[in-house]
Amino acid sequence: MATEPTLAPAVMEPVVISAAGLSYRHLNEQVRSAIRSGATEITLNDVMGHRYIGTGIHAPGVTIHVNGVPGEDLGAFLDGPHIIVHNNAQDGVGNTMNEGRIEIHGQAGDVVGYGMRGGRILIRGDVGYRVGIHMKGYRDKQPLIVTGGCAGNFYGEYMAGGCQVLLGIGQSDKKPVVGQYCASGMHGGVMYIRGELDGWKLGKEVQQIPLDRHDREFLKPVLEDFCETFAVKEKLLEFDRFVRIAPVSARPYGRLYVY
Amino acid sequence: MEYYEEPNARVALGLRRPEPGDWYHGYPEYHVERDDDKCIRCLVCVRQCPYDCTFYDPYRHGVYNVHENCVNCRRCEFMCPTSAIRMTKWGAGFRDNDNWKQKTIRTVYKQADSGAVSLTGLGNDREYVSYFDRMVIDASQVTNPSIDPLREPMELRAYIGKKPERHTNPPEVYPNLKAELPVIFAPMSFGAISFNFQRGLAMAAKEAGTYFNTGEGGLHPDLRQYGDHAIVQIASGRFGVSLDYLSNAAACEIKIGQGAKPGIGGHLPGEKVTWDVSRTRMIPEGSDALSPAPQHDIYSIEDLRLLIYGLKEATEYTRPVSVKIAAVHNVAAIASGIVRAGADIVVVDGFRGGTGAAPAVIRDHVGIPVEVALAQVDQRLREEGIRHQASLIAAGGIRSSADVIKGLALGADAFYIGTAAMVAVGCTACQQCHRGRCSWGITTNRPDLAPRLQPEVAAERLTNLLHGWAHEIKEMLGMMGLNSIESLRGNRLKLRGVGMTQVELDTLGIQQAGL
CATH class of the missing domain: 3.30.110 (Translation Initiation Factor IF3)
Structure with a gap:
């Protein structure tokens, strides 16, 4: 049988x-x-x-x-x-990730979340270069990367959608939280950076805007999730220290070509 | 008189000239001749013209043209029921000058008008040497018999992927593509081409037992059923790439470069990102789709290996992974690195390859012919003893079955055809792909233009083309006394060169005709 x-x-x-x-x-x-x-x-x-x-x-x-x-x-x-x-993680965390959640209780290397289109990555510490490059969002699928520490150059390069939050925890006020060429080529999505940001570091396709009510409503649960995940007590909810960075146009290179 | 406010009515009023700063359109390139006796005022040409060239003037009950807008796509000529339309060159053009040709002058005008990068479509149209056209093929006479392919079996099937180094029992088996003839449809993304054309490619690939390539545009949900015949591309923008996309396909291809624009990326303009394109690529409607040249996680052969094995892990080692590069100087060393990085297929795309949009300077001046690249890559991989580790696909400039035979003899396992496939479904090579208003419905997704190409018609014509080529390939193999493409691959004794220098012959690894 x-x-x-x-x-x-x-x-x-x-x-x-x-x-x-x-x-x-x-x-x-x-x-x-x-x-x-x-x-x-x-x-x-x-x-x-x-x-x-x-x-x-x-x-x-x-x-x-x-x-x-x-x-x-x-x-x-x-x-x-x-x-x-x-522990720490190396390069390429969440490369072209579609759905799910990654928590790094340490630092992460370069190109975190390359071409990521969904899910959530939380990193307790610093990250390397080109984090969130080519992130995409489509309708209800909006990826999110929250970085607790600081980020290297080309943060959010070519970003086309989704959201990145950079908290810069543990960084003294005088030191930069993000490297150069931040958001260069960005044409979609949004990033929130906590701390001072020199305008010359930003790509020419984006602008800095103070937070509005919608931003606060969006950020609140994100930050609570971060604090809960990593047992962080820092008063992250001081919204006045955040800036929002968003692209000026969804068509940054619309006038570059002639037919 | 309000009617005459329309821009196209300028001609009707005798106000021919467009804007004062528009010198490019100041000199028409083509003249649309109409035979007024034959014209029945059916207005088909007016409806068919997407380039604002043809219009109807109800006051004079006549059809007129804004000649400077004509791109010679020949759609109106083709559709006119009474053959009343004929395109000719406009007048004498500029004063004869082999250095400052009409095209050169007009491009300078265009850029002085706009201050922008001159964009173009299709492939390199310059008068470079075609090595395909300088190679001739051998045939059997007396000492070895030729084979009649109509009565004897001929093996055209190509297994594309890694092969074991030596026979073992049980044999080592690696995932391979199985193409019933060594011709595969080249990567053309939905967005660059119409959905109907891509569907036609998919249907023809299934019918003919070969493959189509999605390009970097995702796999449309309606084409998932053709997943077994799809090669899916992963490029720098990662458009439409998901686990589902990878595991639904026959093979995954990492796009490093494209023959028409080596070293630069892709850029699908926001106007072309329609609803359907947007959901396939998984980006918002109307936003630019940027695929920059570098994949920012690949800065070395070691990094390439990381992505190759990432794809193998994601597909649990069940699919071959291909890497596509443009043919450039030193291509042999690059290909060797790619094979050592673990690629199962290397695609070498020559500078005659087509594009949906590329800056004209790059399309026309960058890269090398696929013939020499292919010969050098094959030679190098053999010398290094790693030829079995990867199959070689040649792309960029394959126009006929003769090119296929010559390419096989130079060492390719299979070929991509892109422009040839477009021509098969009606393309007249007018080089307007980048404008998104292809009058034949091939490189457009505009709702009024795309339905001009029906997938069934496209599939039938493409299948016919492959069928015809397959017969010709069999005939040519037979005449050489060979009965399988395996016997021809890398068999350069079957080729001879005409009109080449010794350096050219040596680069191709062939002998002078007559020897």
């Missing part, structure tokens, strides 16, 4: 995988197979620069804890899962 296929139990014990000695390919295969067998809580220990953790995984409702420092392209093409990194 054929045995009934056993269904995965509704609630599974958290799965713990040690990445020690595993290549990224094998590690990701184990993560995928754990998800296929119904795991919703996965903890990866001993992660040492393993690339592509969570890359290309379509699994809403799954939480992946990463202990150690993950490698590049963490959560690339991510579609649903919640990834928590209890």
Whole structure:
């Protein structure tokens, strides 16, 4: 008599995988197979620069804890899962991410959220260059990156949609929170930066605007989420310290060409 | 008299000249001749012209032209039921001068009028040497028999992707594309081309057992059913790229460069981002779609490897990953790096390749011919012993089955055809793709123009083209005494050069005709 296929139990014990000695390919295969067998809580220990953790995984409702420092392209093409990194992350976090949530309890490298079109990335510390480059928003899918620390050059380059929030926590008032060429080529979306911002650092396609009521209403839950996630107590809700940066035109290069 | 306020009515009043600063339109390039005896005033030409060139004057009950707006797309000529229309060049043009040709002078006028970058469409139209046209193909005579392809089996199928280094048991198998003939439709994005044309490409690809390429414009929901025949592109703007997009396709292609505009990116103007384009690319309607030249996460071969393996991880190693570059100087070393970075397919796009829009200076002056690039890449990969690790697709300037045969002999595994596919569905090569009002409904999504091309008609014509080429390829293989394209690939003894220098022959790796 054929045995009934056993269904995965509704609630599974958290799965713990040690990445020690595993290549990224094998590690990701184990993560995928754990998800296929119904795991919703996965903890990866001993992660040492393993690339592509969570890359290309379509699994809403799954939480992946990463202990150690993950490698590049963490959560690339991510579609649903919640990834928590209890350490720093490297370049390419959330590359072309579609849906889900990534929390980095440390710093992150360059090109965070390249071409990101949905979901949320929260970073406790600083980030490198070109963060939020080519972010896109479409209708109800609006990606969000919140950076607790400071950002490098080309922050929000070519940004076409979605939202970035830069908090600059721990930065003294005199030092800049963002590098040069901030928002260059930006033609959509919005960014909120807390702290002083020199106009010459901004791309010529954008302008600084004081916050209005809608901005405050939008920012409030975002900041609360950030504070709750990272147990930050700083009084982030001083709205007068934020500026909003938005593009002047959705067609920055409309007059560049002749037919 | 209010009617005459319309700009097109200037001619009717004898006020021919447009704006004072518009010198470009001051000298017409073409003359639309109409035979008034034949004209039945059906006004088809008036309705068909999207370039504001043809209009009807009810006071005189006549059809007139603003000749300086004519681009010689020949739509009105084609549609006129009584053949009353004929295009001719306008007068003597400028004084004869091989250095300052009409095109050169007019471009200077245009830029002095506007102060902007002169944009153009289609491919390089300059008189560079075509090496395809200087190579001739061998045939069997007496000492080795030719094969009659009508009665003997001929193998045109191309497996495109990484191959094992040596035979093992069980064999190593890598994901490969399986094309029933080595001709694939080139990357053309929805937005640059009409939905109907892309659908036609998809239908023809399915019918002929080959592939179409989405370009960097996402995969329209209605084309998901053709996912098995789709190569999806990932470029710097990441338009429409999602996990669903990647895993629905037959292969993923990283676009680094394009033959028509190496080193510069794409820019779909906001006017072309209609509702349907907007939802496919997942960006708001009317906003510019910018794909800058560099992918900002790729600054080295190591970074390229990161994205290649990122795509492989995302598709769980079930799809080949292709990398497309423009043919430029030193292309062989670049291709070698790409193969070593893990690409399963390398696409080399020559400077004759088409574009939906590119600055004219770049289209006309940057890049190298695909023939030499192909020969050099194939040679280099063989020398380094890594030719089996990737297949080679040649693109940019493939016009006929003869080009396919010559390219195979130079070492390509397969070919992209873009312009040839457009011509198959009605393109007259008028080079107005960038204006978004293609009168043939090919490179436009304007609701009044796009329906001029029906997907079924496009699919049938494209299938016919591939069918015709397949027959010709079989005939040519047969005449060389070969029965599969595998036997021709990289077989340069089947080619000879005419009218080339020794350096050119050596670069192509072929001998002088007669030897």
